[in-house]
Amino acid sequence: xxxxxxxxxxxxxxxxxxxxxxxxxxxxxxxxxxxxxxxxxxxxxxxxxxxxxxxxxxxxxxxxxxxxxxxxxxxxxxxxxxxxxxxxxxxxxxxxxxxxxxxxxxxxxxxxxxxxxxxxxxxxxxxxxxxxxxxxxxxxxxxxxxxxxxxxxxxxxxxxxxxxxxxxxxxxxxxxxxxxxxxxxxxxxxxxxxxxxxxxxxxxxxxxxxxxxxxxxxxxxxxxxxxxxxxxxxxxxxxxxxxxxxxxxxxxxxxxxxxxxxxxxxxxxxxxxxxxxxxxxxxxxxxxxxxxxxxxxxxxxxxxxxxxxxxxxxxxxxxxxxxxxxxxxxxxxxxxxxxxxxxxxxxxxxxxxxxxxxxxxxxxxxxxxxxxxxxxxxxxxxxxxxxxxxxxxxxxxxxxxxxxxxxxxxxxxxxxxxxxxxxxxxxxxxxxxxxxxxxxxxxxxxxxxxxxxxxxxxxxxxxxxxxxxxxxxxxxxxxxxxxxxxxxxxxxxxxxxxxxxxxxxxxxx
Numbered sequence: 001x002x003x004x005x006x007x008x009x010x011x012x013x014x015x016x017x018x019x020x021x022x023x024x025x026x027x028x029x030x031x032x033x034x035x036x037x038x039x040x041x042x043x044x045x046x047x048x049x050x051x052x053x054x055x056x057x058x059x060x061x062x063x064x065x066x067x068x069x070x071x072x073x074x075x076x077x078x079x080x081x082x083x084x085x086x087x088x089x090x091x092x093x094x095x096x097x098x099x100x101x102x103x104x105x106x107x108x109x110x111x112x113x114x115x116x117x118x119x120x121x122x123x124x125x126x127x128x129x130x131x132x133x134x135x136x137x138x139x140x141x142x143x144x145x146x147x148x149x150x151x152x153x154x155x156x157x158x159x160x161x162x163x164x165x166x167x168x169x170x171x172x173x174x175x176x177x178x179x180x181x182x183x184x185x186x187x188x189x190x191x192x193x194x195x196x197x198x199x200x201x202x203x204x205x206x207x208x209x210x211x212x213x214x215x216x217x218x219x220x221x222x223x224x225x226x227x228x229x230x231x232x233x234x235x236x237x238x239x240x241x242x243x244x245x246x247x248x249x250x251x252x253x254x255x256x257x258x259x260x261x262x263x264x265x266x267x268x269x270x271x272x273x274x275x276x277x278x279x280x281x282x283x284x285x286x287x288x289x290x291x292x293x294x295x296x297x298x299x300x301x302x303x304x305x306x307x308x309x310x311x312x313x314x315x316x317x318x319x320x321x322x323x324x325x326x327x328x329x330x331x332x333x334x335x336x337x338x339x340x341x342x343x344x345x346x347x348x349x350x351x352x353x354x355x356x357x358x359x360x361x362x363x364x365x366x367x368x369x370x371x372x373x374x375x376x377x378x379x380x381x382x383x384x385x386x387x388x389x390x391x392x393x394x395x396x397x398x399x400x401x402x403x404x405x406x407x408x409x410x411x412x413x414x415x416x417x418x419x420x421x422x423x424x425x426x427x428x429x430x431x432x433x434x435x436x437x438x439x440x441x442x443x444x445x446x447x448x449x450x451x452x453x454x455x456x457x458x459x460x461x462x463x464x465x466x467x468x469x470x471x472x473x474x475x476x477x478x479x480x481x482x483x484x485x486x487x488x489x490x491x492x493x494x495x496x497x498x499x500x501x502x503x504x505x506x507x508x509x
Contacts, residue, residue, distance in 0.1 A: 002456065003067055005229070006076035006446035007054055008241060009159050011035070011101065014050065016057030017443035018065055018072070021456055023467025025440055027065035029057040036096060041104045044096035047085045050159060051166055058227050069230045075167070075219070076450030077238030078245070078442040079160035081180050084138045086153040091165060094149045098138050105137035108144065112136060112182070115198060119280075126179060126186045126274065126284035126293075128359065136182035139199050153205060160238055161207050167223045167235050168216050173207040175286035176240040184209075186286045186293070187274060212239045212288040213449040213460060236453035238446045239288035242266045242296060247288055248445030249409040249435045250468045252460060257398075257405040259391050259424070260441075261414025265301025267394050270294045275401050281357040282397050288449060289460055295398055297356035299390060302414050304349040304365070305331070305383050312376070328417065334377035335384060336419045340426065340483040342378045344369040346490045347386040348498070357397045358495065362502045368494055384420050385484075388427040389491040395428060408432040411441040418472070425474040427484040432474040444468070 001020060008015045013032040017025055031053035036044040062069065082100035087093050098104075113121070113130040122128055130137060135156065143150045157165065158181075161173045178184045183195040183206075191203050210216070216235045224231045238244060242260060246268040251258035253270060260266040274284050274293045285296040309317065309327050316330040350363035367382065395405050408430055414420055415438045425432040437444045448463040457463035 001071060002073045003071050004074045004076065004447040004450050004456075005058065005061065005072050005233075006078065006443045006450060007057065007163070008078040008244070008440075008442040008446065009050060009054070009080060009163065010241065011080055011099065014053040014057055015440065015443055016054065016061050017440050017447070018061050018067060019444065019447045019467070021451065021466065023437065023444060023447075023469065025437065026067065027061045028440060028443075029060035029064070031057045035099060035101070039104070041102070041106070043099040043101040045083070045099055047093040047097045047162055050097070051163070054163060055226055058229065062228050069228060070232065072229060072233050073456070074234050074236055074450035074454040075229070076236045076446030076448075077160050077163055078241045078446040079158065079163070079177060079238060081158070081177055081240050082133050082135055083159050084135045085157045085159070085162045086142065086149060087155050087157060087162075088152055089154045094152055095146070097159070100133055102138070103132045105132040105141035108132070108140040109134070109137040112140060112198070116195070121182065122280055123276065124185050124187070124192055125182050126276075126286075127182060128277070128280040128283050128356075130182050134180055134182040136195060136199060139201060143200060155205055155207065156201065157207065164216055164235055164237075167219045167227075169220055170216055171207040172210045172216055172237065174210055174212045174237045174239065176212060176243040176288050178209070179286040186284070210237050211290045212237050212243070213452045215453040234450075234454050236450035238449055240285075241442045242268055242298070243285075243288040243294070244445030244449070245411050245442040246270070246294070246409075246445065247448055247460065247464070248437065248441030248443070248468070249411045250464045251409045252289060252464060255404050255406040256409065257395065257407070258409040258411060260412040261301045261387060261410070261420070262412035263301065263303045263306070264298045265387055265390055266296070266298035267391060268294050268296050269398055269403055269405060271403060275403060277397070277401055281359060282394070282401065283356065288445070295401070295403060297394065299355035300349050300351050301387055301390075302412065304351055304387065305380070307351060308379065308383055312379075331380045332417050332419050334375075335381035338377045338381045340423075340480045341487040342382045342385065343373065344490075345374050345378050345382045346487065346494050347382040348491070348495055349383060349386040349390065357393055358499070360499060360502060362505055363495070363499070364502060364505070366494065366498065369490075384417075384423050385427060385487055386491065387414070388424045389488055391424060392428045392488060393492070395430070405430060410434050411438050413439060421472075421474045422477070425476045426480040427488060429476050429481065431476065434471045436469040436471045
């Protein structure tokens with residue numbers, strides 16, 4: 001029996017999973033780590049912390065499963081985007097990695113956005129606006145505020161690139177991760193020279209661009225010893241975590257759409273050709289299959305329900321601690337007794353601003369329309385309906401761009417809630433499907449790419465057919481359409497009515 005191991009290197013934890021070639025999870029390990037926040041705008045993590053978490057997770061999986069490392073033929077990577085790691089000539093990080101959540105480069109982002117404000121940046125990178133998150137802004141910040149680091153930087157890597165370098169000694173990257181750097185041309189599939197020149201960075205300081213699902217090479221002896229893996233294990237080019245998650249639920253063709261309700265809400269819709277939004281609301285990203293693209297964005301998602309649970313649901317949390325039931329299960333039970341539309345209660349779930357299609361960093365969270373009649377269950381369901389409204393708003397934008405959505409694939413922690421899945425299907429009027437591997441979907445997507453890389457499968461399509469199993473299908477209930485359409489219109493009208501007020505408020509970033 002051959003096995004594939006993969007890692008999903010996330011913001012606050014790495015998950016390592018071992019799969020067989022049928023897509024069954026044989027063993028898994030989650031390694032959490034702490035982010036460093038030197039100031040309100042700064043978010044960092046040690047690159048060695050990411051490597052240590054990976055090593056520890058692999059060790060735990062091997063101990064747990066007793067699988068012979070020689071039987072692990074391939075290794076795949078799913079990685080967080082935009083986290084920047086500058087290294088020196090010896091491959092040592094010059095400083096902590098600057099997390100994708102870091103917002104220190106606000107002034108730099110504004111300068112870059114103005115320098116390329118004629119739409120050039122969008123047409124080349126697919127990103128609607130240059131923001132502090134993008135590595136281009138971070139590198140520009142280093143140039144202006146940490147000139148010694150900037151001068152010593154031999155290579156600028158992202159998290160996937162760094163892990164691959166640690167294992168193989170090669171400097172390589174792939175399109176789905178670098179398309180949001182703001183210095184890669186997603187159409188020509190080459191580095192954007194004009195942006196690099198503006199930043200003062202050469203192509204030699206960047207990795208070689210390869211394709212997702214392409215073999216990089218075997219693990220070097222020293223790394224294999226650290227990891228406890230065989231040197232014969234082949235490392236594969238992976239993908240951005242949201243791309244890997246989409247692949248892990250079989251969302252690989254036009255007409256399909258995936259929504260990942262985790263801490264954030266991410267949406268992905270594959271397209272064969274890049275589709276640029278004239279109103280510049282919807283970003284276009286490079287996908288994990290060569291020469292294909294996806295409409296992709298994210299915003300506040302499941303963290304809204306978590307915020308509500310942690311601050312207002314101590315009773316449910318106490319019950320959960322004394323039973324085998326989760327706090328979310330208990331909240332589901334309260335919400336399912338409430339009628340669609342929550343008797344007029346509407347929520348805007350923008351606790352950290354709004355991404356597409358609003359693109360409003362100053363948007364705030366709002367509960368509107370509650371009366372003495374409304375209960376905790378109403379508020380819980382209003383949050384669920386609000387997240388479903390975000391998904392519908394983005395699908396409406398896709399429809400305007402002639403991007404058809406026939407089926408939704410759900411993944412992430414939110415997909416465990418049957419109630420939430422049904423709410424989304426009803427409110428959006430589109431069938432929603434869950435798969436047996438949900439919270440490990442990004443790991444499975446990375447494993448699918450790795451399996452293709454070593455020839456276990458002829459294509460990603462074939463690998464998906466073999467490794468992905470459907471769990472449940474939620475058909476839209478037409479009896480709820482009227483109530484949900486009215487709720488959706490209230491949601492849209494509420495935001496439109498308040499966006500002027502949001503603009504007047506100081507930013508909370």
